[in-house]
Amino acid sequence: MAKVGRPESYRPEFCELAIELGKLGKSYAQIGAAVGVARITLYEWMDRHPEFADAMKRARDLALAWWEDQAAAGIWEDREGARLNAQVWSRSMAARFPDDYREARKTELVGANGGPVQAQIVVQTGVPDPGSDLV
Numbered sequence: 726m727a728k729v730g731r732p733e734s735y736r737p738e739f740c741e742l743a744i745e746l747g748k749l750g751k752s753y754a755q756i757g758a759a760v761g762v763a764r765i766t767l768y769e770w771m772d773r774h775p776e777f778a779d780a781m782k783r784a785r786d787l788a789l790a791w792w793e794d795q796a797a798a799g800i801w802e803d804r805e806g807a808r809l810n811a812q813v814w815s816r817s818m819a820a821r822f823p824d825d826y827r828e829a830r831k832t833e834l835v836g837a838n839g840g841p842v843q844a845q846i847v848v849q850t851g852v853p854d855p856g857s858d859l860v
Contacts, residue, residue, distance in 0.1 A: 733770075734760075734761070734762065735770045735773075735774060735777070737774075737776070737777075739760050739770075739777060739780075740776055740777055740779075740780035741780070742756075742759065742760065743756050743777070743780045743781055743783075743784040744780050744783050744784050744787065746759055746784060747783065747784025747785060747786070747787035747788045747791075748787045748788075748791065749788075749791060750788045750791035750792055750795070751784070751788060752788065752821065753767055753781070753785070756781070756784060767781065788821075789821075789822050789825060792817075792818060792821065792822070795814070796814050796818075
């Protein structure tokens with residue numbers, strides 16, 4: 726049976742292009758734009774082409790390294806007084822690389838004096854009085 730639909734636009738040379746773009750700190754969206762496809766198409770290609778999946782993982786690691794290098798280069802003031810905006814850098818890293826740069830918050834519920842939370846279940850049967858809180 727003949728294949729139906731548009732032919733796939735994937736080409737093996739996209740592997741090297743993805744790696745080169747990763748070296749420049751480019752995101753998956755930017756890599757997709759460079760090859761003329763949406764990001765979802767990149768994920769589909771990664772599912773169908775193991776070599777492309779490997780290249781994209783490598784590109785992501787290279788992009789992470791590029792962004793980390795930007796921070797390392799910008800930590801110290803240069804002669805012209807330019808400085809790294811650490812808050813912007815930190816937030817952009819957390820957004821781009823959440824597995825590596827994530828602020829974790831933990832919420833813990835405790836009862837009186839640090840003890841366990843007390844719960845009480847009241848079961849009533851019958852019809853509540855018209856003035857009761859249960860109406």
